Amino acid sequence: MEITLPLFGAATTTSDSTGLNVAGLVTSLNAATPWQLNLPDSGIFGLTGPSGSGKSTLLAALAGQRHCRGHITFANTVWQRGHRGLATHKRTLSLGFQDSRLFSGQSAADNLALARRYSRRPLPVAECDRLLEAFGIEPLLHQPVELLSGGEAQRVAVLRQLFNNAPLQLFDEPLSAVDRAQVLRRLLPTLRDFWARYPALVIWTSHDFDEIQLLAQRCLWMDSANLSAPLPLHEVAQRLDSRGVGDSCRSRIEARVESLNDGLLTLDFGGISIFADRVTGHYRKGDTAAFLLEAGDISLSVEKPGLSSILNCLPVTLIAKQKLADGRIRLQLTAAEQVFYADISHLSYERLQLYIGGPYFAQFKAGSLTGL
Amino acid sequence: MEITLPLFGAATTTSDSTGLNVAGLVTSLNAATPWQLNLPDSGIFGLTGPSGSGKSTLLAALAGQRHCRGHITFANTVWQRGHRGLATHKRTLSLGFQDSRLFSGQSAADNLALARRYSRRPLPVAECDRLLEAFGIEPLLHQPVELLSGGEAQRVAVLRQLFNNAPLQLFDEPLSAVDRAQVLRRLLPTLRDFWARYPALVIWTSHDFDEIQLLAQRCLWMDSANLSAPLPLHEVAQRLDSRGVGDSCRSRIEARVESLNDGLLTLDFGGISIFADRVTGHYRKGDTAAFLLEAGDISLSVEKPGLSSILNCLPVTLIAKQKLADGRIRLQLTAAEQVFYADISHLSYERLQLYIGGPYFAQFKAGSLTGL
Amino acid sequence: NADNCTLRVAVAASFRPALEQVLPEFERHHACVVQISSGSSGVLYQQIAHRAPFDLFLSADRERPKLLEKQGWVLGNSRQTYALGLLALWHPKSESNIEQLLQSWPDKIVLADPKVAPFGSAARQALQSLGLWEKKQTQLACTHNAGQAYLMLDSGNAQLGFVAASQMQAAGRDNFWLLPQHLYNPIEQQLVIPTQSLQPEEAGFLADYLRSAKVQAQLHHLGYGVLPAQYSETDGGRRL
Amino acid sequence: MNIAIADWQALWLTLKLAGLTTLLLFIIGVPLAWKLSRWQSRWRHAIEVLITLPLVLPPTVLGFYLLLLFSPNYAPGQWLSHIFDGPLVFSFTGLVFASVIYSLPFMVQPLLATFNTNGQRLIQAAAVLGIPPWAALFKVLLPASRAAIVSACALTFAHTLGEFGVVLMIGGAIPGETQVVSIALYQHVEAMEYGAAHRLALMLMGITTVLLLAARWLGHNLAPRGLNSEQVKPVMGVLG
Amino acid sequence: MNIAIADWQALWLTLKLAGLTTLLLFIIGVPLAWKLSRWQSRWRHAIEVLITLPLVLPPTVLGFYLLLLFSPNYAPGQWLSHIFDGPLVFSFTGLVFASVIYSLPFMVQPLLATFNTNGQRLIQAAAVLGIPPWAALFKVLLPASRAAIVSACALTFAHTLGEFGVVLMIGGAIPGETQVVSIALYQHVEAMEYGAAHRLALMLMGITTVLLLAARWLGHNLAPRGLNSEQVKPVMGVLG
Numbered sequence A, B: 001m002e003i004t005l006p007l008f009g010a011a012t013t014t015s016d017s018t019g020l021n022v023a024g025l026v027t028s029l030n031a032a033t034p035w036q037l038n039l040p041d042s043g044i045f046g047l048t049g050p051s052g053s054g055k056s057t058l059l060a061a062l063a064g065q066r067h068c069r070g071h072i073t074f075a076n077t078v079w080q081r082g083h084r085g086l087a088t089h090k091r092t093l094s095l096g097f098q099d100s101r102l103f104s105g106q107s108a109a110d111n112l113a114l115a116r117r118y119s120r121r122p123l124p125v126a127e128c129d130r131l132l133e134a135f136g137i138e139p140l141l142h143q144p145v146e147l148l149s150g151g152e153a154q155r156v157a158v159l160r161q162l163f164n165n166a167p168l169q170l171f172d173e174p175l176s177a178v179d180r181a182q183v184l185r186r187l188l189p190t191l192r193d194f195w196a197r198y199p200a201l202v203i204w205t206s207h208d209f210d211e212i213q214l215l216a217q218r219c220l221w222m223d224s225a226n227l228s229a230p231l232p233l234h235e236v237a238q239r240l241d242s243r244g245v246g247d248s249c250r251s252r253i254e255a256r257v258e259s260l261n262d263g264l265l266t267l268d269f270g271g272i273s274i275f276a277d278r279v280t281g282h283y284r285k286g287d288t289a290a291f292l293l294e295a296g297d298i299s300l301s302v303e304k305p306g307l308s309s310i311l312n313c314l315p316v317t318l319i320a321k322q323k324l325a326d327g328r329i330r331l332q333l334t335a336a337e338q339v340f341y342a343d344i345s346h347l348s349y350e351r352l353q354l355y356i357g358g359p360y361f362a363q364f365k366a367g368s369l370t371g372l
Numbered sequence C: 001n002a003d004n005c006t007l008r009v010a011v012a013a014s015f016r017p018a019l020e021q022v023l024p025e026f027e028r029h030h031a032c033v034v035q036i037s038s039g040s041s042g043v044l045y046q047q048i049a050h051r052a053p054f055d056l057f058l059s060a061d062r063e064r065p066k067l068l069e070k071q072g073w074v075l076g077n078s079r080q081t082y083a084l085g086l087l088a089l090w091h092p093k094s095e096s097n098i099e100q101l102l103q104s105w106p107d108k109i110v111l112a113d114p115k116v117a118p119f120g121s122a123a124r125q126a127l128q129s130l131g132l133w134e135k136k137q138t139q140l141a142c143t144h145n146a147g148q149a150y151l152m153l154d155s156g157n158a159q160l161g162f163v164a165a166s167q168m169q170a171a172g173r174d175n176f177w178l179l180p181q182h183l184y185n186p187i188e189q190q191l192v193i194p195t196q197s198l199q200p201e202e203a204g205f206l207a208d209y210l211r212s213a214k215v216q217a218q219l220h221h222l223g224y225g226v227l228p229a230q231y232s233e234t235d236g237g238r239r240l
Numbered sequence D, E: 001m002n003i004a005i006a007d008w009q010a011l012w013l014t015l016k017l018a019g020l021t022t023l024l025l026f027i028i029g030v031p032l033a034w035k036l037s038r039w040q041s042r043w044r045h046a047i048e049v050l051i052t053l054p055l056v057l058p059p060t061v062l063g064f065y066l067l068l069l070f071s072p073n074y075a076p077g078q079w080l081s082h083i084f085d086g087p088l089v090f091s092f093t094g095l096v097f098a099s100v101i102y103s104l105p106f107m108v109q110p111l112l113a114t115f116n117t118n119g120q121r122l123i124q125a126a127a128v129l130g131i132p133p134w135a136a137l138f139k140v141l142l143p144a145s146r147a148a149i150v151s152a153c154a155l156t157f158a159h160t161l162g163e164f165g166v167v168l169m170i171g172g173a174i175p176g177e178t179q180v181v182s183i184a185l186y187q188h189v190e191a192m193e194y195g196a197a198h199r200l201a202l203m204l205m206g207i208t209t210v211l212l213l214a215a216r217w218l219g220h221n222l223a224p225r226g227l228n229s230e231q232v233k234p235v236m237g238v239l240g
């Protein structure tokens, strides 16, 4: 069983904090493992875990759509106490169901208008137009929702929820049917910018960990009805990897922007210059930005390497190692007080005769850094 | 507009071939770009493309579920001629809708039993049990389908189609709501083995290109109602990448198995030994197996590199280069008569002073090869 | 032989209670079971015209038996008057001067539909004779038949209306005024034996029984008029 | 066709009655069906059955009990006539009242069936966007249930047109006030005016056909554009 | 309670009639509604309206036309009596025949509404697995439409119980053969036997309530296990 840790120190452990507080929440699914959860009043949190583990059930229970007992408060309002719950529509939340559940018999525009009309914090029209454009829904506005393609319906559903702009926004695999290119290049940046302007507490459920990594800083993990506290992304990534997901584990590292030149970003990482070339969004000099570094992309050498197409070379210290299920070794490295992971094969590990505490050189290509 | 090429040379260009032949298929969506398609009578083909481009429409038209005109034959039976079509249930196909569309009011077991009962080639009971176990559906068999989680419902839907075992199987984003770990480690290997034993013509639609790569050898590409002929995977990958998908382009390479030792596979690639350590399934010595090699994982050196944790080093020839949208350079390399791609940064390209036709060393880690 | 002698009698709903009173006596003397089907005379007429297997039809009026006779659906000479309906006016209990009450009555007056029900047309004739028909036109509320007119009054939804005297007798009420018979044409209730009849002979016995003095006396107690002897002669009684 | 003025009047009255009843039942039935579909108690089943009961009684008997209910002799009738500012018997208001009770199941049952199957999901989808239940009913559930609503209204309308027993019992067939076409039609049949009956029946069915077709056309065209286009249709023509 | 033997007989006959009619209508109505819901022609609307028309005619008038249809005086009646091996008028077979026609809309309309909304999707899902349409109807559509079917059957059953006009017209109220409880009840009222009428009405409603509750319970329990468990229910209790 997971041990629930308070997220932001003392602030969230008291029950009259302003965020979401869930204590001892029990549904028919998790009779033995009551759910605890403390989240601040804004921020984006991922939620992932195996199929059938109870993610949708948790969201439904939070929304009062599932029989449950326990204690839920949000923004100092009690939503659930024991068996009694506040009616769903009185909770200041919005929930996107796994099936989009658009209002049938109406057009996409009607759906959006309805969500905006009953919003407690309606968005300005200009903002709505901007979102419509970014989500590519404009040409579909007057189509009956029954005729939308799977991905189009999902985009309308997400947009409907954004138009509603509730203080707590729960999403259940909202973009699973949209092509990854659109998700990564258009939708996620739009969402990130939107929530920067209109802060809310967001729980973003997805089986695509990239999605979560590009949106959230912390992630909840659900496994067999066990809910973890919000975890740093690299811990969740590790859990996913240990379950044998083909995607390698990526670590989140932070560095200061030095310059942006011809698509190549020069960063300062503890005094050493590193380069990143797969960047989206706008970076300003002096900003500290977050990047994802893939464990499988890192190679380790004992001597400082010669000229190669690998741009980045960091002196690191090996602090721990762990054998992975498929025979590889995961190394925990540290540099400039940040921790990240590198995966190498067992053979390399033996050939290089690595030892804990030893100083090595970690090499990775500029393309291995994914900009958030 | 895409130009339609026959897939397997002369065999499929004649209209009385035994596979699927589609000529001049027009729906309300693609009035200007009639669809042509020639596929053999068995094999697995991917289908991908942006959201709303017409993938589901194509599958519906093939199944006779969408008003269309044109010409469709499968296994020498005419399914559509002009405006007239054969009734759906008389076509020897199965289609998995994007929404799982399980038969409501019944249990999962009822759903499966019904599909098997009306199958034209019913599976042996032992096979069914094996599939049930692999898909993790056994504990859910007697649950009403309304209560299944999103991923569970999708698994039941796929299973229902497998139980039906039609000669032509169309899948529309069948596993989008299942966690990737389960898809990659359990479901896809099960599917691959299943279709090896029970061959069928399969069209597998997905937005997850990994899924397609692990199942299919060729992939159809749909963009704004334009349907391509079946393309080699690396071409589709390139199109995806040019649309800005964060996943790097992977190339499919083939090598002969030399030995499998402690999770490390030793392969013969044109006389040079290479190593792969992320393998699933069973490999036998002497088999030629296919692997995916990620373009971003390859680094290039001018001189033969020294000792490093990078296990694999291939002498290659640079045959073409291409500037990518985000400032990087994609190199087309060849070794042992196979073509694959490597992505490097612009800076590296200049520092290494690469030139077309030059001989270099391509390095990649054992973990960069994903076993099919 | 009682087993295969069933006499199917179609009887107008209003006469059913009276028939049920006098039947046991008949059944005691004839080895025949009488099976009663009651309904509105109109419905029964339709049924007989479409060859319903009735042995005897006791209508509440004269028109329908006549019509059946004309159309040849009944045995010749079987048509006879078996009872005489008496029109009564239901009035509030306290009243004494009925004619004046009828004149000055401000509220609805209930009567059976003059177009289809014999008691309705009798009521119309009575009102016409009293010179009230035109005057009271807007106050008239028609029910389907005399039975429903009674229900309307009995439930208190109306206080004045025309009903059958037999109904008032059966209910043991006395707040009615028997209208003088000269105000309306006699409500002759006639019977016929349909050609479909399987037991014309037994049906004839029942007809004769109904017209017998003993039964007529009983009917008089039940609120029916006295059948003048002339009817049986002018209409020519059946000869068997 | 040669149709009497009274018949035209009856026709107009009938359409008014059916239209008003349908409208009222829509206003009553939609919230009622919706409340019932959301009510999780076991009493819900009892109430659903209770709503079906008016169907079980023969209309005339139902009319009889309504007569008792309307009777000024008892408290409910006094109260009702106070509420409606006049007695309900013999009045158009009374007819509407009776029709509403009689046709209730025709409106509520089909609505309940749809609300039970699709309603829950849609209401949930609305609630999680902060749309309160009543707004969800009108803005989400009704637009999604167009087909069922049109069907329920058509059934109710048609049934009220043909209603007869109840109306006959409490209406009094007062021309222009309570004589609806079904009674006129019945009177024609009873009075053996078959020609007039046939004409009126044809007329009634013709008008109903036109109205019902118009309702379907409306229901069809109220749906968002595109839904009815031929693109949705699966292939139907069978290959030779 | 003191209920006459004839009434018990009528009750039993009525239940038999209603049960048989519901069964027949289920057998006829399901395929009919399904064919209609799949039929893409514009005639479909016309036929849907045609099915509604029996509702529009007053039952007695419908009965009148049925009587004409059954009449051995004309060809259709002769043909029908040949088919059914005996005249339809005044026979139980005839009652069933008439009830089926009269109650058709009650079965077909609710079914059509469900089939139109959910049917298409499920039939498609079946067709793409090679399940032919008829098998899809029985193995896929019916199990998914349980609620609508139970509601349609309940409505039909209740309506047949209360059926009166048609039955009266073509049945002739022959005890044990065509005298159903609605007619017996009507006769009690007409004969001013209020006590008997009240008892019978109460009886009828009681039996119907039990039957309908049993039907709902059955429909409820035929659903796959778990669906009715409390886990599906959203929160309803409101926080103080």
Ligand SMILES: Nc1ncnc2c1ncn2[C@@H]1O[C@H](COP(=O)(O)OP(=O)(O)OP(=O)(O)O)[C@@H](O)[C@H]1O
Binding pocket: A028, A029, A050, A051, A052, A053, A054, A055, A056, A057, A058, A098, B143, B147, B148, B149, B150, B151, B152, B177, B178, B179, E231, E232
């Ligand atoms: N209303 C319900 N009553 C009982 N059991 C349910 C109900 N809904 C879901 N379940 C079961 O509870 C488990 C958790 O379901 P849930 O939908 O929460 O999973 P999930 O984590 O969202 O999975 P997925 O990623 O596949 O959507 C499943 O095994 C499911 O079958």
Ligand SMILES: Nc1ncnc2c1ncn2[C@@H]1O[C@H](COP(=O)(O)OP(=O)(O)OP(=O)(O)O)[C@@H](O)[C@H]1O
Binding pocket: A143, A147, A148, A149, A150, A151, A152, A177, A178, A179, B028, B029, B050, B051, B052, B053, B054, B055, B056, B057, B058, B098, D231, D232
């Ligand atoms: N029945 C229909 N009639 C008219 N237009 C339709 C119909 N179904 C879908 N469309 C439109 O046709 C386009 C293609 O839809 P389709 O479902 O084929 O897309 P798709 O490629 O499957 O997309 P996704 O990946 O989002 O599922 C969409 O813009 C959609 O709105």
Ligand SMILES: [Mg+2]
Binding pocket: A055, A056, A057, A098, A172, B149, B150, B151
């Ligand atoms: Mg879920």
Ligand SMILES: [Mg+2]
Binding pocket: A149, A150, A151, B055, B056, B057, B098, B172
């Ligand atoms: Mg699609």
